[in-house]
Amino acid sequence: MKIAIIEDEELAAEALAAIIRRLRPEAEIIQTLPSVEEAICWLTLHASPDVIFCDIHLSDGISFEIFRQVSVKCPVIFTTAYNQYAIEAFQVNSIDYLLKPLKPTDVAKALKKYEDMQQQFIVQQLNGLQQLVHQPARHATRARFLVKIGQSIKAIPVEEAAYFMAEEGVVFLVTFGGKRHIINYTLDQLEEQLDLSDFFRANRHLIVHINAVQEVKPYFKGRLALELHPALEGDQTVSSSRAADFKQWLDL
Missing domain, CATH: 3.40.50.2300 (Response regulator)
Structure with missing residues (x-):
C-alpha cells in the first residue's frame, strides 16, 4: 500500500x-x-x-x-x-x-x-x-418503450424517461414531464435493456436517469439520499454497497 x-x-x-x-x-x-x-x-x-x-x-x-x-x-x-x-x-x-x-x-x-x-x-x-465468459451477449439498448394511453399505444423515447420505479408489483416509466406509464418489464429486465452510462439501479425499486438526479447527500449508514426531478415522494436512497459505484457513475 x-x-x-x-x-x-x-x-x-x-x-x-x-x-x-x-x-x-x-x-x-x-x-x-x-x-x-x-x-x-x-x-x-x-x-x-x-x-x-x-x-x-x-x-x-x-x-x-x-x-x-x-x-x-x-x-x-x-x-x-x-x-x-x-x-x-x-x-x-x-x-x-x-x-x-x-x-x-x-x-x-x-x-x-x-x-x-x-x-x-x-x-x-x-x-x-x-x-463475460458465461453469459450470452447483452441485448442492444432500447430506444423507446410502447405504453398504453386509453385505447391508444404511444412510443416513449428512452431519453424522456427520468426514472423507472416499482410500486406494489407494478413498474412505472416516469417521464421528465412527470407523467407515469405502466410498462410490462421488471427492473431486472430493464437493466439489461438500458444504456448503463445514462441509467443506474439505485435500489431494488428504482432505476434513475443521470439527468434526473438533482442533488445527492450523505445518509444514514453510508447510504446516499437522492433528490430527483420530477420529485418522488418518500426517501430515495442508494445503498451503502452501491454508493461508491453511484459516485463514480455521477463522476463526483
Whole structure:
C-alpha cells in the first residue's frame, strides 16, 4: 500500500506516519506534501498513490483546490480539526473524514474501510470476467418503450424517461414531464435493456436517469439520499454497497 500525506504541520504529519507504520508495517509512505501548491505539482508529475491522507486547512489554502486542479483517482481520507467540510469532502474521492487530534483507532478504521473497498473491487472484477465468459451477449439498448394511453399505444423515447420505479408489483416509466406509464418489464429486465452510462439501479425499486438526479447527500449508514426531478415522494436512497459505484457513475 503506497500512501501520500498532505499536511502542513510537520509534527502532525510525523505523528500520522507513525500511526500508519504501527498499524500497517508493510505500507510505504511515498511522499509528505505540506502545501496546496506542492501537492498539485507532485500529483501532476507522479503516478497516483493507493490512498491519500489529506488535511483540509493548509498553509497556502484549502486542500479542495488540489482536487479541482488535478484529477485524483485514488481514495482520499481527510483529516481536519473542523467538521463543517464533510459535504465538500464527500464530493472528492473521500472514503472517510477524521477529526483531529487523530486517534489510532480512527485511522485503523479508515484503513480497514479502504482495504475492504479494494477487496470488493477485486471481487467485482472477477465476477464481471466470469459473467463475460458465461453469459450470452447483452441485448442492444432500447430506444423507446410502447405504453398504453386509453385505447391508444404511444412510443416513449428512452431519453424522456427520468426514472423507472416499482410500486406494489407494478413498474412505472416516469417521464421528465412527470407523467407515469405502466410498462410490462421488471427492473431486472430493464437493466439489461438500458444504456448503463445514462441509467443506474439505485435500489431494488428504482432505476434513475443521470439527468434526473438533482442533488445527492450523505445518509444514514453510508447510504446516499437522492433528490430527483420530477420529485418522488418518500426517501430515495442508494445503498451503502452501491454508493461508491453511484459516485463514480455521477463522476463526483
